[in-house]
Amino acid sequence: MGPAYQPFECKVCQTRFTRYENLKRHAAVHSGSQTVLYCQLCSATFSRIDLQARHMEKKHPEVEHMSLESPQRGRTASSLHTVNNTVGGDPVSWVQDSEKLFEFFSGFDDDHMLDVDQWTQGASSPRSRHDPTYDSQRLNGEANCTTDDLEIADAEIKQEVQRFFMHVKQYVPFLHQPTFDPFQAPHYLVLGMLCLAYQYSDDGENNETLTPRGSLSVSCFDRACSLVMTEGEIVHDPMYSLETVQTCLLLEVCAMMYLCGDYSRLGLKLHTGLISLARSIDLTQPIKVDPTTTDDLDALWRAFVKSESHKRTLFTLHQVDALWYQILSRPRSLSHLEIKHSLPSPSEVWEAPSSTQWAHRQLQQPSLASCAQYGDSIKWFLSSDLNQLNSLLNFDPFGAINIIHFLVSSAREVTGWSTMTGRLSVDRLEPLKESLILLKPFIVPENDSDFAQGFPFQVATWRIAMIELSVWSASHTGGTIKDSIDAALLQLTHLASSSKLLLHPDTVEAIQPHVDWFLKYLNKPYTPHEDGPWLTFYAYQAFLIAWQMVHSGVAGVMYEVGIADGDAIATLAWARLVFQRRRKHSLGGLVIQCLAVLGD
Structure with a gap:
């Protein structure tokens, strides 16, 4: 059996295994340990703790909660959470300890899994979450990690988790804030949240002495990757399948949209593994x-929260998959036909802080959105079935974004086909455009010039889609597949500076309101951390359209921001000013570099 079917390799003897658990058991062969485990009820002895657990289940089923004997019962929780900071150190030492924990808990439910310290100390109750060293130890993890020790205090963990829900939640809304406890969740999931939260922290970027890479966000990212990946492959923890997918999604988003550059390769690798893992755990x-x-x-x-989190994780993965198709022209990996879920529940229901308020809000919702299937809703929009669409009065914008991505991806396929064949398929593009127009009431507030209301990210997604259907993406029709946001931005810039955009007056009239919205959004007073990299990318796309229209002599393009017709110098100076405000994130810095290219 070849490496493709045996992906896990022992670092000592190069023996390969099909399952990660088998590799961890095999590690004991190289440990030199002759430990003997005893049954506390009979004379049986065992060489491995999983064999001891199996014996207890079969021979002594009447004993449900007796602690299994461990040869290292006296070890403290601190030693179990020690990070090996030596690159290339003994590959067995950390595997051996985590092996015992993994195998001991392999037959137990999630509630038992949370009480790791109870077993290691032989205590009758879990350690208090207020122990000053406990929370940091959980986050340090059990892994070979190339970063220095990173001590994160209890208060800081809580603060950054709150920051995550404040700034990042709208892009990845699959974690339930009212019930989320960072000290009960897997530490790799918390690290995945922190690596994004620190992107919005003023303090995070100043702590340059904490890690070799000078960033708390990068340090948390590296630590989380070391916990969920082995040899470049995602390690599937069957007890935390959903949390593993959620962690990898957060890491993928961080790598692709925040860290950018060389991290993009890892982000795309995570995406490939995520699609396979999602299918294997029936996430669809x-x-x-x-x-x-x-x-x-x-x-x-709580059953609803679990089910809805499962659903929202899948829809977020679908959005990210479609996003890479639209931005990078990378083929989609997840078909909408695979999704058997109903649309996400309205945010008011999902975010209810208690069971009573959840029940009350469900009774108040007249909409059928919670039971409408995703595939059916797409058909309703494509067929302009107003009777069915009227039942979606409380249609959640998060679900609407998935439909937008489907429509834009379909348009991309049509434009690509038309470019290759030289045949314009208007009969396929028009229904897509009409469907997007039907989506407007579900996403765009009545007064969307008031950016304090509504959902700027969702509105931006819809408006850039409307532009896309009128002005085909030369980057996509050119057939170039990009491997990073950096490359996508640079190609967009070169195409805008080297080609002239010739638009029919009807096309200008169709896209001008959407371009104006982005220009006004960029021009308004900016609050730090207000928008994420998605908005910055979409806004830059819209600006490049405006830039080309200015060079083509279109009248009134920059009127909304007070720039005269044909004044390319003032237009570029304005762009540098508004994007300079967004330079904190890597993507904002990349746009500044691209504007320099545009100026040349």
Whole structure:
């Protein structure tokens, strides 16, 4: 059996295994340990703790909660969370410790998994979460990590998790804030959140002495990657399947949209692994919640949260997959036909802070959005079925974005086909455009010039899609596949500076309101950390359209920001000013570099 079917290799003897658990068991062969484990109820002995656990289940099933004997019972939790900072050190030492924990808990539910320290110390109850060293130890993890020790205090963890929900949640809304406890979640998931949260922290960028790379965000990113990946492949923890997918999604977004550059290669590798993992754990299939199984309202609420988080994780993965197709022209890996979920529940229901408020808000929702299938909703928009669309009055913008991505991806396929064949397929493009227009009431508030209201990210996604259907992407029709946001921005800039945009007056009239919206958004007073890299990318795309229209002599292009017709110098100076405000994120800095190219 070749490496493709045996991806996990022992670093000592190069023996390969099909499963990561088998590799961890094999590591004991090289440890030199002759430990003997004893059954506390009979004379049986064992060489491995998983064999001891199996014996207890088969021979002593009446004993449910007896602690298994460990040869290292006296070890402290601190030693179990020690990070090996030596690159190229003993490959067995850290695997051996985590092996015992993994195998011991392999037959238990999530509640048992949270009480790791109870087992290691033989205590009768879990350690208090207020122990000053406990939380930092959980985040340090059990892995070979090339970063220095990073101590994160309890208060700082809470602060950065709150920052994540404040600034990042709208882009990846699959974690339930009211019930999320960073000290009960897997530490790699918390690290994935922190690496994004620190991107919005004024303090994070000043701590240049903490890690070799000079960034808390990068340090958390590297640590999380070391915990969820081995030999460049995602390690699937069957007890935390959903959390593993969520962590890798956060890391992928961080690598591609925030860190950029060389990290993009890792981001794309994560994406490939994520698609395979999502299919293997049936992420495309819904989790059914039967309200008749219990009278406990709190239990029903938590079952809903689990099911909705599962669904929203899949929809976020679908959005990211479509995004790479639209920005990088990389083929899609996840088809909309695979998605068997209903649309996401309205945000008001999802974000309810208690079970009683959740139940109350569900009763207040007249919409059928929570039970409309994703595939059916696409058909309704494409067929302009107003009777069905009227039932989606409370259609959540998060679900609408998935439909936008489907429509734009479909348009990309049509424009690519038309470019290759030389045949214009208007009969296929018009229904897509009409469907996008039908989506407007669900996304764009009545007064979308008031950027404090509504959802700027969702509105920007819809408006850039409307531009895309009228002005074909030369980057996409040119057939170039990019491997990073850096490359995509540079190609967009070169195309804008080297080619003239000839637009029919009807096309100018169609796209001008959308270009104006982006120009006004860029020109308004800027609040630090207000928008994420998605908005910056879309805004730069819209500006390049405006730049080409200025050079083509179109009248009134920059009127909304007070620049006279044909004044390319003032237009470029204005762009440098507004994008300079967004230079904190890597993508903003990349745009500044691209504007220098545009000026040349």
